[in-house]
Amino acid sequence: KNEVEQSPQNLTAQEGEFITINCSYSVGISALHWLQQHPGGGIVSLFMLSSGKKKHGRLIATINIQEKHSSLHITASHPRDSAVYICAAVTQGGSEKLVFGKGTKLTVNP
Amino acid sequence: EAGVTQSPTHLIKTRGQQVTLRCSPISGHTSVYWYQQALGLGLQFLLWYDEGEERNRGNFPPRFSGRQFPNYSSELNVNALELEDSALYLCASSWLTGGLGEQYFGPGTRLTVT
Numbered sequence: 001k002n003e004v005e006q007s008p009q010n011l012t013a014q015e016g017e018f019i020t021i022n023c024s025y026s027v028g029i030s031a032l033h034w035l036q037q038h039p040g041g042g043i044v045s046l047f048m049l050s051s052g053k054k055k056h057g058r059l060i061a062t063i064n065i066q067e068k069h070s071s072l073h074i075t076a077s078h079p080r081d082s083a084v085y086i087c088a089a090v091t092q093g094g095s096e097k098l099v100f101g102k103g104t105k106l107t108v109n110p
Numbered sequence: 111e112a113g114v115t116q117s118p119t120h121l122i123k124t125r126g127q128q129v130t131l132r133c134s135p136i137s138g139h140t141s142v143y144w145y146q147q148a149l150g151l152g153l154q155f156l157l158w159y160d161e162g163e164e165r166n167r168g169n170f171p172p173r174f175s176g177r178q179f180p181n182y183s184s185e186l187n188v189n190a191l192e193l194e195d196s197a198l199y200l201c202a203s204s205w206l207t208g209g210l211g212e213q214y215f216g217p218g219t220r221l222t223v224t
Contacts, residue, residue, distance in 0.1 A: 041198055043200060045214065099155065
């Protein structure tokens with residue numbers, strides 16, 4: 001079992017739908033990143049959070065440390081949101097490293 | 111403000127050769143991270159440098175190595191290339207160490223090993 005699991009693996013939505021992508025982790029973490037990777041390969045950091053909730057435009061990220069779970073929500077989805085969304089956990093323990101989920105491929109149809 | 115830059119953009123090498131990839135972080139960022147993304151696979155953490163020191167490395171063999179220079183730019187070296195080293199190599203920089211700051215990614219170097 002991977003240390004960081006994402007679901008779903010693939011997600012197809014219609015424009016305007018509310019999207020939720022989930023990330024669960026089994027290791028102790030000090031922070032969690034949500035990344036967006038477009039088809040060309042470029043990666044953009046969306047959020048870095050260690051507790052609670054963050055919002056940026058139509059994107060919302062939440063994390064529940066006790067339940068070892070984070071979610072990324074996209075409200076009013078748009079075709080330009082089509083990308084792979086990746087969560088990455090920053091492990092604790094004095095030798096920090098990032099452990100990545102396998103990504104969720106989101107396709108938003110017009 | 112210039113973003114993270116990587117060179118070269120694309121590279122084709124043959125098995126057994128050696129390759130050096132380069133990364134220049136955003137000005138003011140002292141931490142540099144290297145990641146590998148093989149075709150069809152997820153991102154894998156390779157190396158983390160901060161203030162010129164290697165702080166951590168992922169589960170990669172010793173033929174993957176690197177260094178960080180006094181100006182915080184970094185090199186990733188891969189010796190004795192194997193076919194499975196074909197991948198997109200991404201560099202990211204951050205002003206906070208330990209993965210605790212937002213990471214800014216470069217465009218990547220696509221390495222093909224034939």
